[in-house]
Amino acid sequence: xxxxxxxxxxxxxxxxLEKPVTVQYPEVKRPVRRRFKGRHELRRYDNGLERxxxxxxxxxACPADAIFVESAENTDEERYSPGERYASTYEINMxxxxxxxxxxxxxxxxxxxxxxxxxxxxxxxxxxxxxxxxLLVPVKEGGLPTPQKTEPGKFNRSIPEMNNPD
Amino acid sequence: MGIEQKLGNMGVxxxxxxxxxxxxxxNSMWPMLFGLACCAIEMMSAQASNYDMxxxxxxxxxxxxxxxxxxxxxGRVTRKMAPVLRRLYDQMPDxxxxxxxxxxxxxxGVFNNYAIVPGVDEVVPVDxxxxxxxxxxxxxxxxxxxxxxxxxxxxxxxxx
Numbered sequence: 343x344x345x346x347x348x349x350x351x352x353x354x355x356x357x358x359l360e361k362p363v364t365v366q367y368p369e370v371k372r373p374v375r376r377r378f379k380g381r382h383e384l385r386r387y388d389n390g391l392e393r394x395x396x397x398x399x400x401x402x403a404c405p406a407d408a409i410f411v412e413s414a415e416n417t418d419e420e421r422y423s424p425g426e427r428y429a430s431t432y433e434i435n436m437x438x439x440x441x442x443x444x445x446x447x448x449x450x451x452x453x454x455x456x457x458x459x460x461x462x463x464x465x466x467x468x469x470x471x472x473x474x475x476x477l478l479v480p481v482k483e484g485g486l487p488t489p490q491k492t493e494p495g496k497f498n499r500s501i502p503e504m505n506n507p508d
Numbered sequence: 509m510g511i512e513q514k515l516g517n518m519g520v521x522x523x524x525x526x527x528x529x530x531x532x533x534x535n536s537m538w539p540m541l542f543g544l545a546c547c548a549i550e551m552m553s554a555q556a557s558n559y560d561m562x563x564x565x566x567x568x569x570x571x572x573x574x575x576x577x578x579x580x581x582x583g584r585v586t587r588k589m590a591p592v593l594r595r596l597y598d599q600m601p602d603x604x605x606x607x608x609x610x611x612x613x614x615x616x617g618v619f620n621n622y623a624i625v626p627g628v629d630e631v632v633p634v635d636x637x638x639x640x641x642x643x644x645x646x647x648x649x650x651x652x653x654x655x656x657x658x659x660x661x662x663x664x665x666x667x668x
Contacts, residue, residue, distance in 0.1 A: 364560045367649050394666070404612070437614040438640035442657045462639035463651035465658055467629070469638060 349406075379441040379456035382434055384477045391451030392422050392478065393453030395500045396429035400445035401455055408438035409445060420489035425500025432474040436462050450501055517560070526664045532578070533603065534565075534656045540576035540600065542593075543571040545583025547610040549643040554645035554655070564652060567665035573599040578655070580648075597632045605659070607651055608634045611641045641665045 365372050374380065384391050396413025412431035422428035445454050464470045481487050541560075543551055555561050555569060562568070564589040573596045585593055597606070608628050613615030614637045616626035628634060635658060638651035 363557055365558060366563075367559060367646050371646070373616070407620075414544060418553075435615075436639040437637055438612055438617065439639070440611055441616055442641075460640060460646065461645050461646045462637070463648040463654045464637045465635065465654060467627075470614075470637060481553060 360377045374458050374460070378460075379443050379446075380443070381436070381457050381459035381462060382431065382439075382472075382477055383455050383457045383479050385453055385455060385479055386481060386485065387424075387487060388482055389425060390481045390487060390490065391497070392428060392488055394429045394432065394449075395423050395425050395451055395453070396427045396432075397450065397500075399448045401448065403444040403448035403491075404439075405442060405444065406438045408435045408440075409433070410435075416418060418492050418494045421492045421497060422488045423500075424497040426502070429474065432477060433471050434477065435471050437464070437467065437470040446461065455488050525645055526662070527583070529667075530660050530662055534659050536565045536567075537577045537605070537652075537655075538568070538570050538575065539566055539580050540573055540579040542596070543582045543632060544585060544589065545610075545612065547582035547613070550645050551582045551609065551640045554648045558601060558631075559645040559649060559650065561652070564649075564656070566652070573597075574601060576600055578596070578605045578607065579635075580607045581613045581628050581632075582609040582611050582642075584617070584619060585628050587621050587625060590625050590628075590631045591630065594631050605635045605655060606632050606637060607636045607648075609638045609648055609651065610643055611639065613630060614639070617641060621629065626644050 387393060392506060396411055398411040398413070401407075401409040402410050410431065411429050411501045413427040414430035415424060416422060416428050443456055446452075446456055462470075519557075543549075553559060555566075573579075577600070579597060579600065581593065597604070606628070608614045611630050612619060612624065614634075616624050618641075625631060636651050636655045638647055639645050643651070
């Protein structure tokens with residue numbers, strides 16, 4: 343009988359030697375997987391122009407109707423993105439978004455990408471609507487903030503050669 | 509001011525009642541077991557050993573509303589479930605808080621139909637909304653942290 347008790351306690355003693363598995367979350371953050379879809383980001387080209395051209399394809403692809411885009415015309419004096427139009431309003435309701443990534447797939451300029459941030463909790467529903475200024479990434483080094491003054495005829499196409507226009 | 513200097517040698521610390529009570533409330537907030545859909549899986553995971561909500565004094569999920577302080581509405585609430593939800597909320601003793609976990613509970617999410625309540629804040633007052641479909645266990649814990657912040661800031665005149 344005694345050996346049976348020991349055999350039963352073998353797992354218990356084995357577990358006593360193992361390290362605890364708990365992730366001490368607010369201090370230690372477990373890195374997300376490569377394909378994880380978190381909070382959205384609106385990207386820019388290297389020269390600082392926004393990639394988003396305000397075509398609303400992301401809003402059309404969104405199954406939860408979480409995205410609202412309003413577009414306006416670019417001019418050479420005030421240029422936000424290459425091509426004719428840019429998104430003057432870009433709002434994502436984080437409480438509606440289901441982080442499926444369809445917007446990412448629909449975007450012709452790869453402007454919207456889903457990032458790593460998952461810490462989205464709000465005390466008010468209105469805080470959950472993220473505007474363009476919250477979604478846009480900061481300008482990289484060497485780039486200029488939008489709106490930019492550009493020479494005419496340089497950024498005629500909304501979708502340039504998909505690389506960075508300079 | 510005066511009392512601490514007089515009693516300093518006796519090991520007495522004074523603090524505001526607000527802070528003491530809010531500290532107590534923050535660190536022993538027992539959630540009610542209220543999983544409705546897929547978010548409940550993540551809620552269970554947050555309770556399990558990998559994320560372990562009992563580090564924050566949420567020792568175990570109470571199955572009874574009378575013993576719980578916090579209701580985590582995890583999942584979509586149907587029209588048929590809404591009266592039950594309200595009734596359970598009414599049975600909880602004061603002070604009580606509600607976390608609306610996930611998109612469906614917060615605003616209906618992808619479900620745009622007659623069967624789903626568009627947001628549980630139509631039925632109960634919600635303190636914290638957690639976004640995600642479903643939120644990761646970390647995101648739920650972040651929501652609980654947000655709630656703790658809110659509870660820490662409560663004033664004595666708001667207690668009813």
